Amino acid sequence: MTRITLINGDGIGPEISDAVVKIIEAAGVKIDWDIQSAGADVIEKEGTPLPERVINSIKANKVALKAPVTTPIGKGFRSVNVQLRKSLDLYANLRPCKNLPNVKTKFDNVDIVVVRENTEDLYAGIERQVDENTAESIKVITRKASERICKFAFDYAEKNNRNEVCVVTKANIMKLSDGLFLDCYRKVSQSYPQIKKREILVDNLCMQLVQNPSQFDVLVLPNLYGDIVSDLCAGLIGGLGVAQGANIGSDYAVFEPVHGSAPDIKGRNKANPMALLLSAVEMLKYIGENMFAAKIEKALYKTLSQGKCTCDLGGNLTTEKFRDAIIENLSIL
Numbered sequence: 001m002t003r004i005t006l007i008n009g010d011g012i013g014p015e016i017s018d019a020v021v022k023i024i025e026a027a028g029v030k031i032d033w034d035i036q037s038a039g040a041d042v043i044e045k046e047g048t049p050l051p052e053r054v055i056n057s058i059k060a061n062k063v064a065l066k067a068p069v070t071t072p073i074g075k076g077f078r079s080v081n082v083q084l085r086k087s088l089d090l091y092a093n094l095r096p097c098k099n100l101p102n103v104k105t106k107f108d109n110v111d112i113v114v115v116r117e118n119t120e121d122l123y124a125g126i127e128r129q130v131d132e133n134t135a136e137s138i139k140v141i142t143r144k145a146s147e148r149i150c151k152f153a154f155d156y157a158e159k160n161n162r163n164e165v166c167v168v169t170k171a172n173i174m175k176l177s178d179g180l181f182l183d184c185y186r187k188v189s190q191s192y193p194q195i196k197k198r199e200i201l202v203d204n205l206c207m208q209l210v211q212n213p214s215q216f217d218v219l220v221l222p223n224l225y226g227d228i229v230s231d232l233c234a235g236l237i238g239g240l241g242v243a244q245g246a247n248i249g250s251d252y253a254v255f256e257p258v259h260g261s262a263p264d265i266k267g268r269n270k271a272n273p274m275a276l277l278l279s280a281v282e283m284l285k286y287i288g289e290n291m292f293a294a295k296i297e298k299a300l301y302k303t304l305s306q307g308k309c310t311c312d313l314g315g316n317l318t319t320e321k322f323r324d325a326i327i328e329n330l331s332i333l
């Protein structure tokens with residue numbers, strides 16, 4: 001039995017985690033969940049939204065499924081997500097964006113995987129106030145981080161039978177920093193002769209994405225462009241309720257939906273568990289449970305094709321009823 005850390009989060013986190021755990025159990029996957037609470041609910045008792053025990057659990061189990069947690073505003077707490085990424089060196093942010101049955105969007109042929117560098121760039125947090133009217137943020141790009149993210153993107157493409165890896169920069173303007181990222185891509189790409197290469201500037205990419213997204217396959221980007229473009233791509237397939245994600249490093253991986261803890265709908269049995277479920281499907285693939293991953297994906301697609309979904313997607317099912325509909329479809333596959 002595989003032991004996996006489950007951070008069930010706060011806000012809608014516990015509701016959607018409960019649904020996803022029940023669906024995984026119903027599919028027949030044997031997982032020993034190491035449940036770790038984190039976020040707003042543990043601050044009072046433990047003094048921090050991310051107690052050391054959570055990090056230790058992931059270090060021991062290597063893999064975690066994480067529901068969203070609230071980052072308290074203005075109380076001096078660092079984001080749990082940023083802390084997790086830093087302490088576990090989760091350098092790759094992976095966001096597959098693919099159309100889903102019956103989820104109405106502008107395009108019906110989107111199948112893009114965004115691979116975002118997760119540790120540096122303008123997110124390195126190096127800022128200074130030069131004087132009252134001037135502030136500076138430093139964009140850090142290193143060969144080590146750029147080569148490993150490009151290698152990650154090509155390895156992902158190879159393993160998942162993708163045809164092309166396109167690098168996204170603004171190297172025409174930031175000749176040194178983005179230029180270095182591009183240079184690393186070109187160097188790494190030479191080891192993957194069977195995968196098509198493509199280079200594009202980030203502004204042109206955004207325009208092309210909203211006009212003709214089906215031309216793109218795997219995208220690899222530095223941190224800031226990756227953050228923005230991955231949200232754009234989430235919008236192409238139906239938005240927050242369906243957008244899955246993963247943070248992956250050399251030793252550990254944390255799978256989590258893109259959305260937050262949605263305090264406005266907490267406890268109302270109306271949250272969509274799909275983004276967490278799809279993140280869990282990606283997690284199952286990561287641990288080699290491909291057959292179960294495919295089975296759950298198929299049951300979810302069938303449920304959506306039957307017009308069954310939660311109200312954020314125009315349906316009328318509660319979280320629990322949507323969960324049960326997926327479980328019912330699992331039993332007849």
Ligand code: NAI
Pocket residue numbers: 012067068069070071072081240241256257258259260261262263264265270271272273274275312
């Ligand atoms: P949010 O993603 O929680 O909510 C934005 C809107 O989308 C809300 O109207 C919400 O009801 C809706 N929504 C989100 N997920 C949904 C779902 N699964 N089903 C149906 N509707 C859904 O973003 P917001 O309000 O900006 O952030 C709330 C808290 O979450 C903040 O404290 C923020 O820091 C935290 N957050 C945590 C993340 C994480 O743990 N990975 C990621 C993003 C935000």
